[in-house]
Amino acid sequence: MWRSSSQTRIFSGGICVTRRGRRCHSTRQMGLGQAIPGAGGTLPTVKLCRFVLHAEPQTPRSGLYYEGRFYETDGEKAIGIHDTESAALLAPIILAPSVRVLETQPSGEGGVNWGYHFNNPTRMVGSNSEVELPEEMGALDVEARIALVISGRGQYVRPEEAHEFILGYAPTLFFRLPDEAESASAHGLPPSAANDVFWALGPVLTTPDELIENLGESLTDYSWQYRLRINGETLSEAETLQGPYGEALALASRFGPLMPGEVFAGPTLAHARGGGQSVRAGDTIELEVQKLGRLVVRLV
Structure with missing residues (x-):
């Protein structure tokens, strides 16, 4: 088996994954049990997602959902925090290669x-x-x-x-x-x-x-x-x-x-x-x- 040595972004705005397929974010350390409005049911607290703000529906964003908020990321850190009332979910990836x-x-x-x-x-x-x-x-x-x-x-x-x-x-x-x-x-x-x-x-x-x-x-x-x-x-x-x-x-x-x-x-x-x-x-x-x-x- 071989792996690429470079990091890759597969979400617009950047959920960053390493060459071993591991995220730059540790979701396990953030806890479980928060419900995500619009996603149905009670889900683990942290999810990878893409979304738009109701005020800017033409601009897709990506990041993590954690404890009732969307954390917009650039792949390594949060660059914006948005309440669920202000955003709507998109498909979680942009376009699959296959x-x-x-x-x-x-x-x-x-x-x-x-x-x-x-x-x-x-x-x-x-x-x-x-x-x-x-x-x-x-x-x-x-x-x-x-x-x-x-x-x-x-x-x-x-x-x-x-x-x-x-x-x-x-x-x-x-x-x-x-x-x-x-x-x-x-x-x-x-x-x-x-x-x-x-x-x-x-x-x-x-x-x-x-x-x-x-x-x-x-x-x-x-x-x-x-x-x-x-x-x-x-x-x-x-x-x-x-x-x-x-x-x-x-x-x-x-x-x-x-x-x-x-x-x-x-x-x-x-x-x-x-x-x-x-x-x-x-x-x-x-x-x-x-x-x-x-x-x-x-x-x-």
Whole structure:
């Protein structure tokens, strides 16, 4: 395995991460237990986030959320402190260099085989977004997943080292055009166009040091308690163990380096598709994950 020796900023305004994928801020020392308005539920006190001020909505900012305030940073220190009433959350990263959507299949030895396909990074929206659908767009399928964001550059990453490259985790929703997928399949074409609509990430990034109680057998195994709701009605609610994500990072880094800001979306937690469950204009989709917050998307 090799790592880049340079520091990298992957947030506008700068959450600074070191070459070993560790932040310049120690969130563990700052404590836990504060609720974040607009993020849903009671979350650990410190979160990595991007936001805008209501008075300056055209200027994205980034930093930490801590004890009821947004601390705007330049990567190393706070350069502004803002109350929650004066700000609104954005998607927690600017633009991912790539988005890998992970899938698994059971192996004959009791384990799992990992694979992935790519999604369009430019189609990302944040929590509490209103997505305007074209008139010609029909029903959409939606998949609920957990995403991780890469913190540092590295290649030939071993599974047991992969946790050093994970900056944080967040709920994510992927939308798909079922009619387009069916048409592509009928013509022997890949379903890429069916996935090229939009996807959501947020509300904030939760760092691994805030998720110790969720760990499974390895440092990239996690237990997630989640709930997927459509228009306030619970479609799926469960607790599940996923991972080890380190296997997927090792696979991806065999052919080229992991890059800061890359997104890996874990296997599907739950979905809404077909049988009257597909979503359309007028629907509100919510994915709430314990300790990660609530991601909300409204279709208009």
